[in-house]
Amino acid sequence: xxxxxxxxLYFQLAQQLETAIERGKLAPGSLLGNEIELAGRLGLxxxxxxxxxxxxxxxxxxxxxxxxxxxxxxxxxxxPLELSSLYDDLExxxxxxxxxxxxxxxxxATAQVAAALAxxxxxxxxxxxxxxxxxxxxxxxxxxxxxxxxxxLGREELEATGLYRLMRGAxxxxxxxxxxxxxxxxxxxxxxxLGEPEGAPLLTMQRTAFDDTGRPVEYGTHLYRASRxxxxxxxxxxx
Amino acid sequence: xxxxxxxxLYFQLAQQLETAIERGKLAPGSLLGNEIELAGRLGLxxxxxxxxxxxxxxxxxxxxxxxxxxxxxxxxxxxPLELSSLYDDLExxxxxxxxxxxxxxxxxATAQVAAALAxxxxxxxxxxxxxxxxxxxxxxxxxxxxxxxxxxLGREELEATGLYRLMRGAxxxxxxxxxxxxxxxxxxxxxxxLGEPEGAPLLTMQRTAFDDTGRPVEYGTHLYRASRxxxxxxxxxxx
DNA sequence: TAGTGGTCTAGACCACCAT
DNA sequence: TGGTGGTCTAGACCACTAA
Numbered sequence: 001x002x003x004x005x006x007x008x009l010y011f012q013l014a015q016q017l018e019t020a021i022e023r024g025k026l027a028p029g030s031l032l033g034n035e036i037e038l039a040g041r042l043g044l045x046x047x048x049x050x051x052x053x054x055x056x057x058x059x060x061x062x063x064x065x066x067x068x069x070x071x072x073x074x075x076x077x078x079x080p081l082e083l084s085s086l087y088d089d090l091e092x093x094x095x096x097x098x099x100x101x102x103x104x105x106x107x108x109a110t111a112q113v114a115a116a117l118a119x120x121x122x123x124x125x126x127x128x129x130x131x132x133x134x135x136x137x138x139x140x141x142x143x144x145x146x147x148x149x150x151x152x153l154g155r156e157e158l159e160a161t162g163l164y165r166l167m168r169g170a171x172x173x174x175x176x177x178x179x180x181x182x183x184x185x186x187x188x189x190x191x192x193x194l195g196e197p198e199g200a201p202l203l204t205m206q207r208t209a210f211d212d213t214g215r216p217v218e219y220g221t222h223l224y225r226a227s228r229x230x231x232x233x234x235x236x237x238x239x
Numbered sequence: 240x241x242x243x244x245x246x247x248l249y250f251q252l253a254q255q256l257e258t259a260i261e262r263g264k265l266a267p268g269s270l271l272g273n274e275i276e277l278a279g280r281l282g283l284x285x286x287x288x289x290x291x292x293x294x295x296x297x298x299x300x301x302x303x304x305x306x307x308x309x310x311x312x313x314x315x316x317x318x319p320l321e322l323s324s325l326y327d328d329l330e331x332x333x334x335x336x337x338x339x340x341x342x343x344x345x346x347x348a349t350a351q352v353a354a355a356l357a358x359x360x361x362x363x364x365x366x367x368x369x370x371x372x373x374x375x376x377x378x379x380x381x382x383x384x385x386x387x388x389x390x391x392l393g394r395e396e397l398e399a400t401g402l403y404r405l406m407r408g409a410x411x412x413x414x415x416x417x418x419x420x421x422x423x424x425x426x427x428x429x430x431x432x433l434g435e436p437e438g439a440p441l442l443t444m445q446r447t448a449f450d451d452t453g454r455p456v457e458y459g460t461h462l463y464r465a466s467r468x469x470x471x472x473x474x475x476x477x478x
Numbered sequence: 479t480a481g482t483g484g485t486c487t488a489g490a491c492c493a494c495c496a497t
Numbered sequence: 498t499g500g501t502g503g504t505c506t507a508g509a510c511c512a513c514t515a516a
Contacts (some may be wrong), residue, residue: 006512008485028453034501045487047286050502058297060415063451066502067495073414074453083474174476176299176314182469183422183440201422201440201465212302214267214313226440230421235322237413245493247504273482284506289483305483306514 001042009044013052021061021072032062032070060236083177083209086142086222087162090134098133099159106148113145116208116219124148128158131193138194139228144220167217175212181205181231186223194225201226240281248283252291260300260311271301271309299475322416322448325381325461326401329373337372338398345387352384355447355458363387367397370432377433378467383459406456414451420444420470425462433464440465 001012020026032038032053039049053070056062064070090097107127114121125145132140144163150172157166164174181203188198196202203224211217240251259265271277271292278288292309295301303309329336346366353360364384371379383402389411396405403413420442427437435441442463450456 010485036501046489048486051485063414064502065495066493067500069501071452073451074449083476175302175312176476177474178472179474180469180471181420181442183442183465185440199438201424203420203422204469210314212312213310216314226422230419230443232419233417235416235418237322237415249504275482285508287505290504303483304514305512306481308482 001044010048010051010055013042013044013049014055017052017056018059018061021056026072028072028074030072031068032072034069058236060234083164083174085162085164086132086140088165090132090139095134097139098136100131100133101128101155101158102131103127103129104155104158109145113219117145117147117216119147126150128163130158134228137228139225141190141193141223142220143222144218146218147216150217163218172217173212174217175210175214177207177209179205179207183226190223194223196225196227203229203231205231240283249287249290249294252281252283252288253294256291256295257298257300260295265311267311267313269311270307271311273308297475299473322403322413324401324403325371325379327404329371329378334373336378337375339370339372340367340394340397341370342366342368343394343397348384352458356384356386356455358386365389367402369397373467376467378464380429380432380462381459382461383457385457386455389456402457411456412451413456414449414453416446416448418444418446422465429462433462435464435466442468442470444470 001009003009005012017026017032026032035046035049035053039046042049053062053064057064061073062070063073087097087099105127106124108122109117109119109125111121113125114123117123117125119125125148128142128144128146130142130144131138132142150167150170167174182205183201183203186194186196186198186200186202190196190202191198191200194202203226205220205222205224207218207220207222208216209218240248242248244251256265256271265271274285274288274292278285281288292301292303296303300312301309302312326336326338344366345363347361348356348358348364350360352364353362356362356364358364364387367381367383367385369381369383370377371381389406389409406413421444422440422442425433425435425437425439425441429435429441430437430439433441442465444459444461444463446457446459446461447455448457
């Protein structure tokens with residue numbers, strides 16, 4: 001514990017516990033030792049220790065039972081579903097993603113886009129159409145709309161990284177998003193773009209993302225080749 | 240505030256705030272008043288008030304900014320994705336779900352099922368195959384596997400309600416689940432069952448659910464008619 | 479400068495669980 | 498019965514934001 005660090009004590013403790021769990025120093029199913037004893041040993045107060053433990057319970061790494069103690073969860077919890085960028089996900093999976101910007105223009109919002117971004121129909125918005133590749137093969141066709149005032153994006157930046165990273169870098173703090181995931185058959189044009197025959201199953205995703213003031217900051221409709229992509233997530237049950 | 244109630248004070252306060260937000264008594268974007276003043280007014284301590292506020296921040300209903308205050312979020316936050324039962328979801332949407340149990344038997348685990356349930360290959364498990372209907376139309380084909388010792392399920396119960404509700408009722412506390420959502424074309428048999436032509440796009444879902452000791456308690460592979468079903472969820476960005 | 483949330487402490491009592 | 502987590506209090510100091 002480093003009291004001179006700007007990192008909060010509860011966070012330091014949570015990190016230490018998390019790495020101990022990851023490295024197997026705290027075996028799955030083992031008890032953590034009670035909070036008061038732990039607090040005394042570390043020279044912290046009990047609420048601080050509780051805060052650290054609670055953050056790991058929220059992550060699904062620990063389970064607390066009254067009268068029993070705090071246990072390390074057995075299963076291989078990864079992380080609950082996050083609002084993640086396809087680019088970052090692919091990069092993290094070592095897939096070396098690539099992007100081809102098909103279109104990047106200002107245009108008037110259609111009814112659908114206007115409703116999603118909560119602007120009047122016909123308002124100018126930015127439209128971005130991209131193809132995402134892995135290993136030189138097309139993987140997804142991404143069509144996104146942003147409020148016009150939001151970002152002066154460069155085409156090169158869009159080819160080099162993901163949209164969310166650019167938005168974060170521009171000071172937009174994402175807060176929540178509403179997603180719909182479905183499937184449908186590819187049209188001839190879509191098949192052409194993605195290298196699939198007409199009628200091939202595609203995974204579809206529509207997403208509206210909001211910043212922390214509740215303003216919509218992005219609307220996207222995405223198409224993924226079902227033969228090469230699936231959504232994978234970890235869910236936690238809220239107690 | 241009812242101090243004689245078994246409901247914790249922070250929870251009572253959180254509920255009051257939540258209903259006030261839902262009913263518009265606390266307008267989106269409005270400030271909540273600072274924690275200390277609020278604590279004094281309600282006769283509570285500041286940590287208790289903070290705990291109440293924090294729980295609503297975790298739900299995405301409030302945003303806190305240092306130096307500014309606590310604000311009600313604008314957007315229509317519903318709820319983050321939960322480990323939910325298709326039956327309950329349909330019922331909540333007023334769709335009057337129905338279930339036809341196609342098969343309910345004990346059988347030896349295949350390699351895939353054994354790996355998912357973390358039992359040796361060939362171990363006896365319970366297999367349940369169901370068709371789920373809405374308005375008399377088939378909607379999904381559900382194939383689930385449970386550890387043999389878990390539940391003595393009746394066929395009637397399976398037709399009357401969802402699997403998760405039955406498991407909860409039998410004392411199983413679900414903790415987390417790992418899901419994969421994808422898409423593929425229907426085979427002739429699948430199309431027959433679901434009332435779709437061969438080759439029609441289907442939404443696929445595989446899920447393994449764990450209880451709070453980390454033991455796998457359910458593995459399922461589900462097929463949904465893409466023309467009639469999509470997954471819809473709300474995500475929150477973890478700060 | 480004044481006000482906000484972020485963090486931390488040192489206690490206290492209670493409900494639940496195993497033995 | 499003894500030990501655990503669940504809840505609650507009454508303070509304290511700090512970092513950040515706005516005016």
